[in-house]
Amino acid sequence: MGEIKIAISGIGNCCCSLIQGLYYYKHINSNDESVPGLMHNVLGGYKISDVNPVAAFDIDKRKVGRDLSEAIFAKPNNTLRFQKDVPKMDVRVQMGPVLDGVAPHMMNYPEDEAFRVSNEKPAEVVKILKDSGAEILVNYLPVGSQKAVEFYASCALEAGIGFVNCMPVFIASNPVWAKKFEEKKLPCVGDDVKSQVGATITHRVLTKLWADRGVKLDKTYQLNFGGNTDFLNMLERSRLISKKVSKTESVQSQLPQRLADNNIHIGPSDYVPWQKDKKVCYIRMEGRKFGDVPVVMEARLDVEDSPNSAGVAIDAIRCCKLGLDRKIAGPLKSISSYTMKHPIEQYSDSEAYQRVEDFIAGKRER
Numbered sequence: 287m288g289e290i291k292i293a294i295s296g297i298g299n300c301c302c303s304l305i306q307g308l309y310y311y312k313h314i315n316s317n318d319e320s321v322p323g324l325m326h327n328v329l330g331g332y333k334i335s336d337v338n339p340v341a342a343f344d345i346d347k348r349k350v351g352r353d354l355s356e357a358i359f360a361k362p363n364n365t366l367r368f369q370k371d372v373p374k375m376d377v378r379v380q381m382g383p384v385l386d387g388v389a390p391h392m393m394n395y396p397e398d399e400a401f402r403v404s405n406e407k408p409a410e411v412v413k414i415l416k417d418s419g420a421e422i423l424v425n426y427l428p429v430g431s432q433k434a435v436e437f438y439a440s441c442a443l444e445a446g447i448g449f450v451n452c453m454p455v456f457i458a459s460n461p462v463w464a465k466k467f468e469e470k471k472l473p474c475v476g477d478d479v480k481s482q483v484g485a486t487i488t489h490r491v492l493t494k495l496w497a498d499r500g501v502k503l504d505k506t507y508q509l510n511f512g513g514n515t516d517f518l519n520m521l522e523r524s525r526l527i528s529k530k531v532s533k534t535e536s537v538q539s540q541l542p543q544r545l546a547d548n549n550i551h552i553g554p555s556d557y558v559p560w561q562k563d564k565k566v567c568y569i570r571m572e573g574r575k576f577g578d579v580p581v582v583m584e585a586r587l588d589v590e591d592s593p594n595s596a597g598v599a600i601d602a603i604r605c606c607k608l609g610l611d612r613k614i615a616g617p618l619k620s621i622s623s624y625t626m627k628h629p630i631e632q633y634s635d636s637e638a639y640q641r642v643e644d645f646i647a648g649k650r651e652r
């Protein structure tokens with residue numbers, strides 16, 4: 287079917303896992319076998335090896351100026367290396383404008399754990415996007431980077447390319463931004479990746495299970511902690527507002543009646559450096575079954591965070607390319623609902639799955 291040229295903003299752990307995956311799965315070229323870690327070996331005719339990074343942006347002095355194949359393993363990235371060989375890619379990481387991408391408290395943490403801003407001058411992002419031939423910009427900026435994400439979304443619009451927003455600044459799910467992509471006749475997917483088997487999908491599916499079985503959920507929490515820069519960044523509570531909305535609404539959307547705000551507590555809870563990219567999540571659900579008899583469920587999830595998101599982003603990117611091929615303008619609702627926590631329209635996960643299959647097969651417009 288041809289290649290999918292992508293640009294990436296934010297060369298952190300999620301980007302590292304995504305790029306490792308491009309090489310790890312490069313020999314997979316049919317749907318004949320079931321491959322661990324993939325939801326679709328070939329999606330709409332596109333193989334994983336068709337995804338080709340052509341431009342990259344970051345602000346960290348250990349990443350800017352380096353080849354993307356090296357920058358993904360530079361500090362403070364600390365996710366698992368599951369692919370030994372990542373060849374030189376001839377893509378130089380360019381300096382982006384910092385704007386609100388870096389939280390001030392990062393300076394209070396050791397250099398190996400936190401962001402350190404390069405003193406290079408910001409590059410001309412739109413020009414680089416155009417010159418590189420990028421078709422889609424995949425956005426992986428830190429939580430709370432409202433201005434920086436809006437900047438990159440505007441650059442995608444100006445360069446005339448699609449946008450896949452993997453984090454919780456609301457673009458594809460914000461009607462104002464969705465309209466801008468519609469007007470430019472460009473597809474977008476977002477917002478905030480719902481990982482393969484992560485905290486959100488587990489909590490959503492359990493919540494839906496209880497509702498479908500007639501059990502009344504009275505109270506619930508989901509506490510998450512890890513040792514990567516995503517968790518370090520989120521220690522600053524003021525940056526967390528949209529992340530909490532994204533995670534909480536994702537679970538609320540599966541309930542027949544919303545829980546009162548003080549009966550649902552979901553969010554990132556702490557930073558534990560030695561955990562590195564391993565995230566631990568505790569979910570507790572309290573409710574009532576037949577006869578108003580109490581029922582309590584607790585789940586503990588222990589996952590490497592970033593490959594969990596890459597396994598989903600790889601399908602969001604390929605669906606965005608199908609959107610470009612089919613000249614679909616604005617948010618792609620089915621893949622956004624399936625792969626993102628905060629889509630413009632929420633469906634149950636089984637319905638979203640079916641809608642994505644229909645979209646890939648060309649039976650559903652978006």
Ligand SMILES: NC(=O)c1ccc[n+]([C@@H]2O[C@H](COP(=O)([O-])OP(=O)(O)OC[C@H]3O[C@@H](n4cnc5c(N)ncnc54)[C@H](O)[C@@H]3O)[C@@H](O)[C@H]2O)c1
Nearest residue numbers: 296297298299300344382384387427428429453515591595
């Ligand atoms: N499973 C997951 O890991 C997961 C799931 C859902 C959403 N997300 C979200 O995806 C985003 C990326 O996660 P991550 O773990 O890769 O984070 P990360 O902290 O490892 O990477 C963020 C990168 O952005 C760079 N950056 C900061 N400001 C920038 C700017 N103005 N321009 C360009 N680059 C800039 C940083 O230097 C860093 O390299 C986060 O917002 C996270 O919440 C992650």
